[in-house]
Amino acid sequence: MKDTAVLLIHCPDQQGILASVTQFLNKNNGNIIYLDQNVDRAESVFFMRVEWELDQFAIPREKISDYFETLIARKFNICFTLHFSDERPRMAIFVSKMSHCLFDILSRHSSGEWVVDIPLIISNHKDLEPVAKRFGIDFFCFTKESITKEEQENKEIALLKGKKIDLIVLGRYMQVLSDHFVSSFPNEIINIHHSFLPAFAGAKPYHAAHERGVKIIGATSHYVTADLDAGPIIAQDVVRISHVDSIENLVRKGRDLEKIVLSEAVYKHLQRKILVFNNRTIIFN
Amino acid sequence: MKDTAVLLIHCPDQQGILASVTQFLNKNNGNIIYLDQNVDRAESVFFMRVEWELDQFAIPREKISDYFETLIARKFNICFTLHFSDERPRMAIFVSKMSHCLFDILSRHSSGEWVVDIPLIISNHKDLEPVAKRFGIDFFCFTKESITKEEQENKEIALLKGKKIDLIVLGRYMQVLSDHFVSSFPNEIINIHHSFLPAFAGAKPYHAAHERGVKIIGATSHYVTADLDAGPIIAQDVVRISHVDSIENLVRKGRDLEKIVLSEAVYKHLQRKILVFNNRTIIFN
């Protein structure tokens, strides 16, 4: 596998964007190995993800951003982010007491399914420290008893910035993050909510689903924003239930949904396949 | 196929109900051809549907209800309803302008897939009169211009009672029914809502789904109660969407969901497979 660069682009829709971007890459010997684009007709916005090989590319990687800004982006009023395939994302996992999402993430990391570094796990409970140890990952525990929430979050932010974390995954972390914390990691915190959002936002969604008598339950992964459970949705999945399912059974069935939906979202993020626009996600193929 | 009787039962859970009911039928030569039961452990309620052949049954059909009440139901504090397979339900369909649910229902009726009489279609618009005519069914139109809502509903109730209607199907009927109307047909009005309830109750759910950026949309059929879109859910189904789907595309994909989910609910009702308890449904196998 050769090293590649990835551009994620959005801009007001207009003629010639696609031709200009592909020509820019072609002319400079960038072999395109992936291109996906689409236009939101209602809002007249163009979205694109393009990936090309760097080995023959005429522009040195540290100058690509500057050249693209000058030669293409300004003309079309393009917002873009640029990533390189040899950048290894650095992920932190936040957990509380439930282990299913944590095990699923660590298994994928451990087996090499995901190319990512996981320097630390943070929790508000001690319960999962043995799991962290088993996988050889540092575990930091901040309990409410010993510290205010503000102090806790400040310590966490310092820790995360110190470790150069660029993705925080909340694996059934049962504590609400402050606006200050959330705004320190914009579109870099992925949560799993154990319902089919926007249904049953907030606490105890399986109880609420049982009470309402729905015939299908779901799980939703999303970027965390200041509004609780209202950030851009990345992935959702559902499973059928019936009147014979007790709440305990919903919780059991939900666990499998939660871990798979969360991991799907994290995978898409790691692949740089997600673009956030207007509190919604474009998930490229 | 022999004529059968169906009992739908619920009562406080206690030892011996199942044995007593099945013995009652066995002793009187009622050959059981279907039995499904379950217990809600959390609320300690027993639910059951049992169907048996009438030809050798020792108790005449007009006395079954009385005997069952006296010999079994009182002892266990059982609520029950009794149905016979040779009763042909009488259904009215309410529609507005969209035809997909209407076509689906009339096709099933016309092909003999459903054993039901449909003496009339009621609408608040004239648009679908040609469809009714094509299938040879009486069409009654009440528009807001000529009549108050109260007058309209009173005429409709008189018409429905006159035709001995025992099931009203709202096939994308875009007008809210009054409490008076709803209470005249308890658990006898089935609606299709074009969202995965309780998400996006009320008007324009596809617009709301698009705005929220969900990755799955759904449809929900339910019995109509005084609370809008809050009655007991009978059936739900979902379909995946993505950022490339415009609102028009959601509407298109949703139509197929709506007609199938509504027809599934009507079928279960016609089969006497639904029991309503605490604003939830038990859907027997």
Add this chain to the structure above:
Amino acid sequence: MKDTAVLLIHCPDQQGILASVTQFLNKNNGNIIYLDQNVDRAESVFFMRVEWELDQFAIPREKISDYFETLIARKFNICFTLHFSDERPRMAIFVSKMSHCLFDILSRHSSGEWVVDIPLIISNHKDLEPVAKRFGIDFFCFTKESITKEEQENKEIALLKGKKIDLIVLGRYMQVLSDHFVSSFPNEIINIHHSFLPAFAGAKPYHAAHERGVKIIGATSHYVTADLDAGPIIAQDVVRISHVDSIENLVRKGRDLEKIVLSEAVYKHLQRKILVFNNRTIIFN
């Protein structure tokens, strides 16, 4: 809605195709309103669907094919087909005795959901003539008693060619078409098979599914080729079943799958969203 042209393209993958095609359209004032493309890396083939508005397009519509062939296609060894949005496809429906697919198609046609002409229905049984009449469509019946299969097919081909039919939909048509018939309408015959192909190809798939004890059944729509049930798959869907489902119940659940999956395939075909390559389909977004 302005009139548009649609190009469906495939060719060996190489640098510059996308840029060349989009430039060709841009330079000649063709406003692109849709573009979807992808590359099969394993086989190194480029696929694309592009749609643009004709009103300002510099090249007259009758010359587009010639110009595109000369200026672009030859250079990249492109195979392409060109369609115009104001062409109204002409569809024939073949049926036997079951009506659910026929009703579904005629309902969509009748409600204007599909923009298509349906000049005739052909059958090997008389059963569905009343349905055709109800929707005002000519019905031709060829039974085995009165005619050999070869004579029957020759008459059908003459009829279809005479009516300028360019899409044949087999709505549970229970007779195998000869190679001669199939080769007269390449990639223009869509069938629905009542199983999740390639499982349970051939006769009585629901019986076979029940016998095997599968937990999910399906339906498959595909283009018809000389090999029975082996043509390019367009759409598939599934539904869960359990040990309590009798064969009759599989048939009932399957009917809903069949009609929805068949109609989905026909819709994609009518939208010119399907490209066939190597006995597989590319289904554009």
Add this chain to the structure above:
Amino acid sequence: MKDTAVLLIHCPDQQGILASVTQFLNKNNGNIIYLDQNVDRAESVFFMRVEWELDQFAIPREKISDYFETLIARKFNICFTLHFSDERPRMAIFVSKMSHCLFDILSRHSSGEWVVDIPLIISNHKDLEPVAKRFGIDFFCFTKESITKEEQENKEIALLKGKKIDLIVLGRYMQVLSDHFVSSFPNEIINIHHSFLPAFAGAKPYHAAHERGVKIIGATSHYVTADLDAGPIIAQDVVRISHVDSIENLVRKGRDLEKIVLSEAVYKHLQRKILVFNNRTIIFN
């Protein structure tokens, strides 16, 4: 939670079975906490699972089997198995090189989601020994180089019998078991096949699925019998794919299906919710 007993029953259908069994339990003060039954009308067979509390039950647990056989089973020609909730099943896991199923099973075991003992893991490759060590479970490796297949299986059988294993889970174990091995553990070996059986039985199903151009892929868990991939199916699930998915992508999506479907099957087995009859499974609610 009180200790319970579970009866799994099947017999020729006839009047009075259900009443007799429930009376037998009621009369002896067995409080029924679960009952699910159904009748296969086509084959006239009655199936049932009943679970009751032991604390007040009049018959000592070691005599239940004898009493039930004498008083009930003989009369109705019932085949039954009896289980107790305090029996802790003993499971062995067979793996080759892929870790996703192994991680999923060990995570559930480690978190207490499953109440089961896992005394050993057996493999034909050394790759996953570190995973076994991480979870503190004995790992035995038999490679083809050092030993014939017959010797290997004899050693494995001795090991499994020595450890009193009563469930063998093949977590993507890529070696065919001999008839001798399989017949030593009837309905006690659960495999996961990476396709929607019966489609794509045998080797390389993802390659075959890609070649055939299916729009949905699946995974199937089943009991292993002498016929390869033809044993009774326990659970299946599917996921949508499209023409943009490479074989590598099918493998990636399939991994999640495989682990969830395998674990679902194992869970049902551990719960004593599965009855095998005529190479099919009855999966109680």
